[in-house]
Amino acid sequence: MHEMSLMGGVFEVIEQTLSKHDIRRVLQVKLKVGELTNAEPEALQMAFEAYSKDTCCEGAELIVERISVRGRCRTCQKEFTVVPTLFLCPKCQNSGVEVIQGEELLLESLEVE
Numbered sequence: 762m763h764e765m766s767l768m769g770g771v772f773e774v775i776e777q778t779l780s781k782h783d784i785r786r787v788l789q790v791k792l793k794v795g796e797l798t799n800a801e802p803e804a805l806q807m808a809f810e811a812y813s814k815d816t817c818c819e820g821a822e823l824i825v826e827r828i829s830v831r832g833r834c835r836t837c838q839k840e841f842t843v844v845p846t847l848f849l850c851p852k853c854q855n856s857g858v859e860v861i862q863g864e865e866l867l868l869e870s871l872e873v874e
Contacts, residue, residue, distance in 0.1 A: 771809075788873060789823075790868070794827055796827060806825075832861060
């Protein structure tokens with residue numbers, strides 16, 4: 762389950778952020794997760810619960826926003842939402858597509874007290 766390693770990275774960022782502030786408790790964590798990460802929201806939730814145990818994040822709400830895959834055609838430069846498993850430009854039918862969105866895992870925000 763690669764969601765555990767992904768969440769490990771998220772918690773490294775959370776810990777770095779919290780170390781700079783006087784935080785008693787984290788109430789909410791918002792993540793943006795690209796579809797190409799193949800991370801399942803339910804598995805991320807389980808990993809979050811495991812990592813947050815006995816920390817100031819324990820009991821916090823995890824919100825996961827899925828980010829669709831977007832591409833840019835290397836031939837005509839059209840940007841478009843990629844149809845799953847079909848990396849083909851809808852304008853010129855070229856298969857040379859650069860992924861410009863959908864691979865990210867971002868810590869969007871923390872709500873704390």
